[in-house]
Amino acid sequence: MSVLNLLEFQERFSTVRACEERLFQLRWPDGFVCPKCGSKEYCEVACSSRKDAEERLPLFQCKVCSKQTSVTAGTIFHKTKTDLRKWFLTVYLAANDKRGVAATTIARNLGVSYPTAWNMLRKVRKAMADRNAMYQLEGIVQIDDAYFGGESHGEGKRGRGSDQAPVVVAVQMERGKPKYITMALVPNLTKEAVAPVLSERLKPNCIWETDGSKTLVACAKELQQASHIVTKSSAPCLRLDYLSSLSAS
Ligand SMILES: [Zn+2]
Incomplete structure (x- = not known):
């Protein structure tokens, strides 16, 4: 659409x-x-x-x-009292506004109440997230565990601070370019938290490329990952500044 x-x-x-x-x-x-x-x-x-x-x-x-x-x-449209055309427009606007369309915008433009707009957006976003969660990456997949939301630091692994959100990022590469991406917030960057995410979102026969962090090496072992290429540093396409430009484009 x-x-x-x-x-x-x-x-x-x-x-x-x-x-x-x-x-x-x-x-x-x-x-x-x-x-x-x-x-x-x-x-x-x-x-x-x-x-x-x-x-x-x-x-x-x-x-x-x-x-x-x-x-x-x-x-998500089951038993709704809201016109299906308004739902479709909400899906359209949610899918096409990368910065996230606001419920107030939906309410004003579609002539629905704020609670209705908020509820429609919530359901649409949940459905979109579920669909992403169903898709498993395959082929060459670059994986990184990182902290998101803070400044990048020069020393050591970038941005490993205490007040930042730990995330797992995996990017499916095709001909050297990122094709699909999946990201998940995790409670912490331990094997116990990260391995289930990778097991759920990556096909078992993927080729992993990582920076060889302790957690990812442990995950590879846990999941009996056959192909694991360790590069010295994270691939450039996994740098968080790259990711933010990706989501803004
Ligand atoms: Zn039947």
């Missing part, structure tokens, strides 16, 4: 029906599948009790288990 500019986006999703049809495509690219029993046999049930029934997709009733499913059931 993010390849469309705002005007194109609004034209494409100018009706609730258009939003629902897009949701249908995203959820069931190969046709409806019953979420309860997995059957693909269904019939459509017009929900005449809804006053906007004509603008909406019908309910889908499974021919095997009779469960009725709407296109929004089980999504």
